[in-house]
Amino acid sequence: MLIFxxxxxxxxxxxxxxxxxxxxxxxxxxxxxxxxxxxxLLAISIGINRPSQLHREIPQSTKRVLNxxxxxxxxFEMIEKKIYHQLPPKVEYRLTERGETLMPILRQMNEWxxxxxxxxxxxxxxxxxxLD
Amino acid sequence: MLIFxxxxxxxxxxxxxxxxxxxxxxxxxxxxxxxxxxxxLLAISIGINRPSQLHREIPQSTKRVLNxxxxxxxxFEMIEKKIYHQLPPKVEYRLTERGETLMPILRQMNEWxxxxxxxxxxxxxxxxxxLD
DNA sequence: CGGCATCCGCCAAGATACTG
DNA sequence: CAGTATCTTGGCGGATGCCG
Numbered sequence: 001m002l003i004f005x006x007x008x009x010x011x012x013x014x015x016x017x018x019x020x021x022x023x024x025x026x027x028x029x030x031x032x033x034x035x036x037x038x039x040x041l042l043a044i045s046i047g048i049n050r051p052s053q054l055h056r057e058i059p060q061s062t063k064r065v066l067n068x069x070x071x072x073x074x075x076f077e078m079i080e081k082k083i084y085h086q087l088p089p090k091v092e093y094r095l096t097e098r099g100e101t102l103m104p105i106l107r108q109m110n111e112w113x114x115x116x117x118x119x120x121x122x123x124x125x126x127x128x129x130x131l132d
Numbered sequence: 133m134l135i136f137x138x139x140x141x142x143x144x145x146x147x148x149x150x151x152x153x154x155x156x157x158x159x160x161x162x163x164x165x166x167x168x169x170x171x172x173l174l175a176i177s178i179g180i181n182r183p184s185q186l187h188r189e190i191p192q193s194t195k196r197v198l199n200x201x202x203x204x205x206x207x208f209e210m211i212e213k214k215i216y217h218q219l220p221p222k223v224e225y226r227l228t229e230r231g232e233t234l235m236p237i238l239r240q241m242n243e244w245x246x247x248x249x250x251x252x253x254x255x256x257x258x259x260x261x262x263l264d
Numbered sequence: 265c266g267g268c269a270t271c272c273g274c275c276a277a278g279a280t281a282c283t284g
Numbered sequence: 285c286a287g288t289a290t291c292t293t294g295g296c297g298g299a300t301g302c303c304g
Contacts, residue, residue: 024245025170025238027252035297038157051266065297067267076255088265089304098248105244106157108237109164113156116230120159123208167277183286197277199287220285221284 031076031102034069036061041099042106044079049093078102163208163234166201168193173231174238176211181225210234 032038036058043049043057051070055063070093073079078099084090095103113120164170168190175181175189183202187195202225205211210231216222227235245252 023249024242024247025174027245027249028241029170030252030256038161042157060298062298062300063267064269064299068297075259076252083266087304089267091266098251101244101247105237105240108240109160110156112233112237113159115156115233117155117159119230120162120208124162127207194278194280195287196279196289200277215286219284221287223286 028105031073031078032105034072036066037069037073038106038109040066040069040073041078041095041102042110044093045095045100045103045106051091051093054093073099160237163205163210164237166204168198169201169205170238170241172198172201172205173210173227173234174242176225177227177232177235177238183223183225186225205231 039058040054043054048054048057051063051066054070055061055066058066070079070081074081074093077096079093080096082092082094084092171190172186175186180186180189183195183198186202187193187198190198202211202213206213206225209228211225212228214224214226216224
C-alpha cells in the first residue's frame with residue numbers, strides 16, 4: 001500500500017493497512033495543501049512578512065483565508081509570529097528552521113513550473129477551447 | 133505581485149497585474165494539485181502501472197476519481213497510456229520524459245515528509261484532542 | 265493594522281451501479 | 285478488467301462587515 005491518508009476521524013484499525021511506503025507524501029501535502037500556503041512561505045522567505053504586505057501580494061485571496069493558512073503554518077511550526085503590541089498593531093512572520101527545510105522543495109516547484117510554463121499554458125488553452 | 137492564478141474564466145486585463153514573480157508555483161500546483169496525482173505518479177514510476185493495480189494501492193479512492201486524475205495527467209503529458217485491445221482489456225501507464233522531470237520534486241516531498249513524520253503526526257494529534 | 269464572525273456557493277471527490 | 289453515468293456531499297475558500 002502506497003498511501004497513508006491523514007484522517008484523524010477514521011479509525012486506522014478498521015482495515016489493517018500494511019505500513020505505507022510513501023507516507024511522506026501525505027505529510028508534505030498536509031503542510032503545503034492549502035491554496036496559498038506555498039506562496040505564503042515563499043513570500044515570507046523573501047522578507048514579505050507582514051499580514052498587510054502578504055495580502056497585497058496575494059490580492060486574489062482574502063485576509064480571512066490568508067490568516068487561516070498562516071495560522072496552520074504556525075501550528076506546524078513552519079513560521080513564527082511576532083506580535084508588536086502597539087497602535088496600530090504590527091505583526092511579523094518569519095520562517096522557522098523547520099520551515100527553511102521546505103524551501104528547497106518550493107524552489108524546485110517554482111523552477112519546474114517556470115521551465116514548463118509555456119507547455120502547460122498551451123494545454124490549458126487547448127482545454128478551454130474544447131469547451132465551446 | 134507574487135502570484136499567477138490560473139483562471140481562464142477571469143479576464144486577466146481587468147486588473148493590470150505586474151508580471152508575477154513566482155508564477156512557476158501555480159503551474160506546478162496545476163499539475164500536482166489533484167488529491168491523488170502525486171501518489172499516482174510515484175506509483176507509476178515504480179512500475180505499478182495498471183489501473184487495477186493503482187486502485188489496489190489507493191483503495192481510499194475510487195476508480196472514477198483515479199481515472200479522472202490519470203486522464204488529466206495524460207492531458208498534461210506527464211504519463212502515457214497504452215491500451216491493449218483484448219479481452220479482458222489491459223491498460224498500462226508509464227511516465228513520459230516530461231513526467232520524469234517531476235520525480236525529483238516528488239522524491240523530495242516524500243523524503244521531507246518522512247523526516248518530519250513524527251512531528252507532524254504529533255501536531256495533528258494535539259489538534260484533534262483540542263476538539264473535545 | 266490586524267483579527268474575527270457570518271454567510272454562502274462551488275466543485276472536487278466519494279458512493280453506487282451499469283456496460284462492454 | 286477498464287470505463288462511464290448519476291447523484292450526493294463536505295468543507296475550503298470567497299465575500300462582507302464589525303471590532304479593538
